[in-house]
Amino acid sequence: MIKFLDLQKVNAQYAAELKQAAAEVIDAGWFLLGDRVKAFESDFSNFIGAKHTIACANGLDALRLILKAYIELGVMQEGDEVIVPANTYIATILAITDNRLKPVLVEPNIDTYNLDISLIERAITPKTKAIMVVHLYGRACWSEELETIAKKHNLKIIEDNAQAVGAIAQRKRTGSLGDAAGNSFYPGKNLGALGDSGAITTNDDELAAVVRALANYGSAKKYVFEYQGLNSRMDEIQAAFLSVKLKHLDAENEIRRTIADYYQANIKNPQIILPTVEQHRDSHVQHIFVIRTKQRDKLQACLADNEIQTLIHYPIPPHQQECYKGWGHLSFPITEMIHDEALSLPMSPVMTEAEVAKVVEVLNKF
Numbered sequence: 001m002i003k004f005l006d007l008q009k010v011n012a013q014y015a016a017e018l019k020q021a022a023a024e025v026i027d028a029g030w031f032l033l034g035d036r037v038k039a040f041e042s043d044f045s046n047f048i049g050a051k052h053t054i055a056c057a058n059g060l061d062a063l064r065l066i067l068k069a070y071i072e073l074g075v076m077q078e079g080d081e082v083i084v085p086a087n088t089y090i091a092t093i094l095a096i097t098d099n100r101l102k103p104v105l106v107e108p109n110i111d112t113y114n115l116d117i118s119l120i121e122r123a124i125t126p127k128t129k130a131i132m133v134v135h136l137y138g139r140a141c142w143s144e145e146l147e148t149i150a151k152k153h154n155l156k157i158i159e160d161n162a163q164a165v166g167a168i169a170q171r172k173r174t175g176s177l178g179d180a181a182g183n184s185f186y187p188g189k190n191l192g193a194l195g196d197s198g199a200i201t202t203n204d205d206e207l208a209a210v211v212r213a214l215a216n217y218g219s220a221k222k223y224v225f226e227y228q229g230l231n232s233r234m235d236e237i238q239a240a241f242l243s244v245k246l247k248h249l250d251a252e253n254e255i256r257r258t259i260a261d262y263y264q265a266n267i268k269n270p271q272i273i274l275p276t277v278e279q280h281r282d283s284h285v286q287h288i289f290v291i292r293t294k295q296r297d298k299l300q301a302c303l304a305d306n307e308i309q310t311l312i313h314y315p316i317p318p319h320q321q322e323c324y325k326g327w328g329h330l331s332f333p334i335t336e337m338i339h340d341e342a343l344s345l346p347m348s349p350v351m352t353e354a355e356v357a358k359v360v361e362v363l364n365k366f
């Protein structure tokens with residue numbers, strides 16, 4: 001069986017170091033807001049090239065906290081609009097609606113599957129306060145045009161960096177490009193913890209201070225509560241694991257790129273649409289390798305018959321989800337087509353050459 005992502009095997013590579021890290025936390029007997037989290041925040045800031053990292057409970061909370069902090073700072077208020085790609089994972093949009101802000105969905109570019117920057121300006125209204133770009137599938141969504149639009153209309157750029165930790169655009173890491181970024185360390189992400197965790201990265205001192213307080217019940221000083229906050233903190237044990245795994249992230253992302261290159265060079269089936277290749281190799285960390293075909297469900301069944309596990313990212317677009325019932329009238333043809341045709345092939349830093357070759361062989365025979 002070729003797994004979509006063999007997490008057991010991914011973490012087995014570092015088993016000795018991870019067990020040592022866990023033992024140290026158990027021996028220290030300190031589980032939250034301690035030295036491990038501080039050390040990881042410093043490691044991650046250095047890696048991303050951002051002034052501040054604020055560790056939190058998960059990637060969704062990272063995005064929620066950024067928006068909540070902007071509301072506390074008076075940058076945004078209830079009912080304001082945030083531009084977001086229509087084909088993103090639901091969490092990006094949940095972060096917006098949870099703060100009683102309004103997501104304005106904009107179609108992706110069919111070549112990159114990322115927000116179509118040329119469509120942003122026509123979606124801007126007097127209520128627009130931010131553009132939330134998503135580096136979807138691990139591909140950086142960034143351009144000078146985006147920066148120009150944000151500057152011209154005085155909009156914040158918030159990055160959803162959940163899928164792209166390690167990617168580089170304009171010689172900077174994603175997560176350091178915009179005003180603030182939400183990062184996820186969900187176990188299946190490129191930098192995966194052994195449980196949930198996430199982080200906010202930003203160069204903005206004021207925002208960082210408010211986010212940090214908000215993640216800790218709204219308190220910067222023990223028993224003094226400045227804001228109505230959340231409890232969203234990273235466990236010491238997860239921070240200790242993440243500091244171990246961060247050291248290997250660039251190498252793992254490079255293996256993912258090698259696998260993507262092999263898929264690109266060898267999948268030769270006219271029914272299959274491959275992802276377009278980025279001009280700058282580093283701008284994609286190949287979180288998932290998404291192909292498209294009109295025969296998606298048949299192809300997935302055929303791969304399963306051949307013991308190859310695939311996933312669909314994602315079967316139902318956000319505007320057609322039960323939780324957003326009121327959006328039934330909205331229509332996003334490109335987004336809907338992607339959701340009907342997309343199939344994610346096995347991709348991980350522990351796939352063997354034989355496994356990658358087998359996937360290609362089955363695809364080419366289909």
Ligand SMILES: *Cc1c(COP(=O)(O)O)cnc(C)c1O
Nearest residue numbers: 058059060089091092162184186
């Ligand atoms: C995973 C993910 C999130 C949420 O991260 P969690 O840590 O699972 O809460 C947000 N946005 C995108 C695009 C994601 O892939």
